[in-house]
Amino acid sequence: MNKPSSRPESRCNALAQRYGMNARPDIGPWNDHIELLLSHRSIRSYRSDPVPEGTLETLVAAAQSAATSSNMQLWSVIVIDNPDTRDELAKVAGNQDHIRQCPLYMVWLTDLSRNQRLCTEEGVEMESIPYVETFLVASVDAALAAQNAVTAAESLGLSTVYIGAMRNDPARVAELLGLPAGVFGLFGLCVGYAAPKATNQVKPRLPQGVVVHRETYGSPQEQGIRARYDDLMTDFSRRNEMVEQSWTTKVLGRMGKLAGMNGRETLSTVLHRLGFRLQ
Amino acid sequence: MNKPSSRPESRCNALAQRYGMNARPDIGPWNDHIELLLSHRSIRSYRSDPVPEGTLETLVAAAQSAATSSNMQLWSVIVIDNPDTRDELAKVAGNQDHIRQCPLYMVWLTDLSRNQRLCTEEGVEMESIPYVETFLVASVDAALAAQNAVTAAESLGLSTVYIGAMRNDPARVAELLGLPAGVFGLFGLCVGYAAPKATNQVKPRLPQGVVVHRETYGSPQEQGIRARYDDLMTDFSRRNEMVEQSWTTKVLGRMGKLAGMNGRETLSTVLHRLGFRLQ
Numbered sequence: 001m002n003k004p005s006s007r008p009e010s011r012c013n014a015l016a017q018r019y020g021m022n023a024r025p026d027i028g029p030w031n032d033h034i035e036l037l038l039s040h041r042s043i044r045s046y047r048s049d050p051v052p053e054g055t056l057e058t059l060v061a062a063a064q065s066a067a068t069s070s071n072m073q074l075w076s077v078i079v080i081d082n083p084d085t086r087d088e089l090a091k092v093a094g095n096q097d098h099i100r101q102c103p104l105y106m107v108w109l110t111d112l113s114r115n116q117r118l119c120t121e122e123g124v125e126m127e128s129i130p131y132v133e134t135f136l137v138a139s140v141d142a143a144l145a146a147q148n149a150v151t152a153a154e155s156l157g158l159s160t161v162y163i164g165a166m167r168n169d170p171a172r173v174a175e176l177l178g179l180p181a182g183v184f185g186l187f188g189l190c191v192g193y194a195a196p197k198a199t200n201q202v203k204p205r206l207p208q209g210v211v212v213h214r215e216t217y218g219s220p221q222e223q224g225i226r227a228r229y230d231d232l233m234t235d236f237s238r239r240n241e242m243v244e245q246s247w248t249t250k251v252l253g254r255m256g257k258l259a260g261m262n263g264r265e266t267l268s269t270v271l272h273r274l275g276f277r278l279q
Numbered sequence: 280m281n282k283p284s285s286r287p288e289s290r291c292n293a294l295a296q297r298y299g300m301n302a303r304p305d306i307g308p309w310n311d312h313i314e315l316l317l318s319h320r321s322i323r324s325y326r327s328d329p330v331p332e333g334t335l336e337t338l339v340a341a342a343q344s345a346a347t348s349s350n351m352q353l354w355s356v357i358v359i360d361n362p363d364t365r366d367e368l369a370k371v372a373g374n375q376d377h378i379r380q381c382p383l384y385m386v387w388l389t390d391l392s393r394n395q396r397l398c399t400e401e402g403v404e405m406e407s408i409p410y411v412e413t414f415l416v417a418s419v420d421a422a423l424a425a426q427n428a429v430t431a432a433e434s435l436g437l438s439t440v441y442i443g444a445m446r447n448d449p450a451r452v453a454e455l456l457g458l459p460a461g462v463f464g465l466f467g468l469c470v471g472y473a474a475p476k477a478t479n480q481v482k483p484r485l486p487q488g489v490v491v492h493r494e495t496y497g498s499p500q501e502q503g504i505r506a507r508y509d510d511l512m513t514d515f516s517r518r519n520e521m522v523e524q525s526w527t528t529k530v531l532g533r534m535g536k537l538a539g540m541n542g543r544e545t546l547s548t549v550l551h552r553l554g555f556r557l558q
Contacts, residue, residue: 018344025340028333033312033434037341037427054307060491061304062316064484065297066426069443070533071512071526073485078492085494109496114489115530118505122527128534132550132557133543137443139415140465143422147345148316151430155312164348164419167412178495186419205343206352210393212339213357215364216457217388226397233350247350248401251394254349255413256403264412268558271411278411278557279547 014038014202020232023207023225036155041202043159046102046192051158056104059191062152063145074138075145075186076111078177079104088176089188093165094262102190107166107173108146110138112182112275129182130277142186153191159198163188168262170270181275200240204232293317293481299511302486302504315434320481322438325381325471330437335383338470341431342424353417354424354465355390357456358383367455368467372444373541381469386445386452387425389417391461391554408461409556421465432470438477442467447541449549460554479519483511 008027015024018038056079068074080086083100089107090099099105112129119126128134150160166173166185173185205211206229210219219225230246238244254260271278287306294303297317335358347353359365362379368386369378378384391408398405407413429439445452445464452464484490485508489498498504509525517523533539550557 015340018340025336026333028335028337028340029331029435030337031434033315034337034341034431036312037431038344040344040346042346052308054305056307056491057304057487058307058309058313060487061294061297061307062313064487064490065317065319065481067319067321067429067441068484069441070529071482071484072530072533073490076490076492076496078494078496080494082494114501115534117501118527118530119535121502122531124531124535126534127537128540128544131540131544131546133446133540133546134534136418136446136546139419140422140443143419144426147423147426148430150346151427152313152316155310156308160346162346162348164416167415177492178497180496183496202344203350205347205350208336208339208343211343211352211355212335213355213456215357215359215361217355217357217459217462218457222393222396223400248397250349251351251397252401252403254351255394255405255407256398258406261407261410261412265407265410267410267412267415 010035017202018205019207020204023228025208037151039202040154041200042161043194043198044096044098044161045195045198046098046159046190047195048101048103049193050103051191055156059149059152063149066144066148068141068144069137072115073141074111074115075142076109076114076183078107078109080107085176089166089173092169092172093163093188094168096163096165098161098190099163099188102192104191106189106191107177107185108142108187108189109179110135110142110184110186112138113180116182130279132278135271135276135278139186146187146189149189158191159194161190163190165262167264167267170267171273174274184271184274184276201236204236289314296481297484298486299483302507304487316430318481319433320479321440322473322477323375323377323440324474324477325377325438325469326474327380327382328472329382330470334435338428338431342428345423345427347420347423348416351394352420353390353394354421355388355393355462357386357388359386364455368445368452371448371451372442372467373447375442375444377440377469378442378467381471383470385468385470386456386464387421387466387468388458389414389421389463389465391417392459395461409558411557414550414555414557418465425466425468428468436472437470438473440469442469444541446543446546449546450552453553463550463553463555480515483515
C-alpha cells in the first residue's frame with residue numbers, strides 16, 4: 001500500500017525531532033504511515049471527552065491483526081470504566097492520575113487461560129503451560145497487539161501512554177480484575193484526547209548507530225555517541241520535564257538500584273502465585 | 280492525524296476477512312492507517328529483489344519511535360546479510376527457507392548489555408539485571424519496536440514474517456551473532472517483496488467477544504464462539520495451508536504436548552547461560 005511521499009521538509013523535521021539535528025539517519029523511503037509512527041509521543045494528561053463510538057472495536061481489530069505466534073492468540077484485554085477500579089489501579093501505579101482521567105483505559109493481559117480451558121474441555125493436559133517460553137510468547141503476542149492498537153489510536157487523533165506500573169503489584173491487579181490462573185496484567189494503556197497542557201515534544205532516541213548492528217553484535221562508537229545523546233536528553237528534559245537530567249543519570253536511577261524497580265523485583269514470586277511457573 | 284475515511288465497502292471487507300462475515304464487530308472509526316493494519320498477512324516466500332535504499336533506516340526510525348519503558352531502550356537489532364549465517368539461522372528455525380531468501384533479515388534482541396556497559400563505565404553496579412521484570416520489560420520494548428517496523432515495512436508494499444523459531448536454539452543464535460551476556464535473540468523478522476506464489480489470505484482471528492473483557496475477566500459465550508471459529512479456521516486452512524485443521528486441533532498440537540515446543544522448554548536454562556538469571 002504505497003502512499004504519496006510527504007513533503008521532504010516534514011520528513012526531515014520528523015527525523016530531526018526523533019534523533020536531534022546532528023544524529024539524523026540517512027533519509028529513506030517515506031509516507032504518511034511512517035510519518036504517523038515517527039510522530040508518537042506518550043501523553044499523560046487527557047481531556048474528559050469520550051472517544052468516538054466504535055473506537056474500542058476498531059482498536060481491537062487492529063490489535064488482533066498483528067502477528068501472533070502459531071495463531072495461538074495468547075492475549076486478552078480488559079476495559080475498565082468503573083471509577084473505583086480505576087482509582088485502585090491508579091494507586092497500584094504510583095497514583096498516575098491519567099489512569100483515572102482518560103476516557104478509555106485498557107489492561108493488556110498475557111493470557112494462557114483461554115487456551116488452557118480449550119485443552120481442559122478437550123480432555124488434554126496442556127504440557128507447555130509451566131515454561132518461560134510460553135509466558136514469553138504470550139507476552140510478546142500481547143505487546144505486538146497493543147502496539148497496533150496504539151498506532152490505530154494515534155491515526156484517529158487520539159493519544160496514548162503505556163502503564164508498565166501495573167506490574168508494581170500484579171497480584172492486586174489480578175484481584176481487582178478477577179483474573180483466573182494463567183492470566184497476568186502485562187501493562188495498561190490510557191487512550192484519549194491530549195489535554196491542552198500536554199505539550200511535551202517528541203522524545204529523542206539513541207542514534208541508530210548504537211541500536212543497529214551488522215552481522216555480529218558490536219558498535220565501536222558507543223561511548224562517544226552516548227555522550228552526545230546525554231547532551232540532547234539533558235536539553236530535552238529541561239524543556240519538557242521540569243528537571244534537567246542526562247540519559248545516563250536517568251538509566252542509573254532506574255536500573256542501578258533496586259529501589260528504581262518500584263517493587264517489581266518480586267515479579268518472579270508473584271508470577272508463580274498467578275500460575276506461571278517459569279521453568 | 281485524521282485521514283479521509285476509506286470507502287465503506289473496503290472497511291466492511293477488511294473486517295469480514297479478519298473475523299469472517301458472521302463475527303464482524305460493529306464498524307467503528309476508520310482510515311487508511313487502520314486499513315493498512317487490518318490487511319496484515321505473514322508472508323513466507325519472497326522475491327529476490329532488494330528493498331529500496333534507506334529502507335532499513337526508515338524501519339529502525341519507526342521502531343525507535345515506539346514507546347520504551349522509562350526511555351531505557353533495552354533492545355537492539357542485528358541485520359544479517361552473510362549467506363552462511365543466514366543458512367545457519369535457517370537451520371535453527373527448522374529450515375525455514377524464507378530466512379535464506381528474503382532480502383532483509385533482522386534479529387531483534389532483548390538487550391540489557393548496552394545499559395550494563397553504561398553502568399560499568401560509570402562505576403555503578405546494575406542491581407536490576409538478574410530479575411524477571413528486567414528481562415520482560417526489555418523483551419516488551421523489543422516487541423513494540425519490531426511491530427512498528429512491521430507496520431512501516433507493510434506501508435512501503437513490503438511483506439514480513441516474524442521468526443519465533445530463533446528461540447529453538449538461542450545459544451546457537453548467540454554464538455552465530457556474537458551476542459555478549461545479557462543479550463538474547465527474541466525473534467527474527469523477514470522483510471521483502473512477497474513472491475507471486477505467496478497468495479495466502481488474511482487469517483481470521485477469534486471474535487472480539489472472547490478477547491475483550493469488561494471490568495472483570497470472563498466471557499460466558501466462549502465455548503459456542505470457539506466452535507464457530509473452528510469452522511472458520513478449518514475452511515481457511517483448507518483454502519490456504521493445504522491441510523484441513525481446526526483451530527482447536529492446531530492449539531492442542533502446539534500447546535498440548537512438549538514436542539510442540541520444538542526444544543523451547545529449555546529456554547529458562549539457556550537464558551541463565553546467556554546472562555539472564557530470571558529471579
